[in-house]
Amino acid sequence: MEQNVIDASGLLAISTRLQRLSDQIRRDGLLIYKAFGIDFQPKWFPVLYTLYQKSTMSVVSLSEEIGYAHPSTISLLKELEKEKLIRSKKDKVDTRKRLVELTEKGKMLLSTMEPVWEVIIKATAEITNTENNLMKAINEVEATLQEKSFLQRAEVYMNK
Secondary structure (H helix, E strand, C coil): CCCCHHHHCHHHHHHHHHHHHHHHHHHHHHHHHHHCCCCCCHHHHHHHHHHHHHCCEEHHHHHHHHCCCHHHHHHHHHHHHHCCCEEEEECCCCCCCEEEEECHHHHHHHHHHHHHHHHHHHHHHHHHCCCCHHHHHHHHHHHHHHHCCHHHHHHHHHCC
């Protein structure tokens, strides 16, 4: 079978291929949750899981923890508040800060999701292989980009 143009372009289309992979995993993730009778959007996962693990957090701390830009985090928080899965309140110490936490509904949802996570971990381990090469590669690329951004690396070649 002949490769499509994107697959054949190699490193040039790495972002496209990673997005495609992410989209496929998210779509299937949604179907896995549905198969367990759970109404859950995979895009909610980073916020809800972090709050499940860390309880109450400021919006800024949460953004940093999940690695999302502040506006993206705010957008997710608004959606989750509308779904009554989280609530926000002003920080008593610093009233400029907004604190977010899971509601009882949010906590109940996450506790019903725990058995699903085991299934997701096992299925993911199967597709990333037993040595977890994909996770190692992702960690390595993220660490490398922390040291020097993609743009900074490209600028070296742009100035030649």
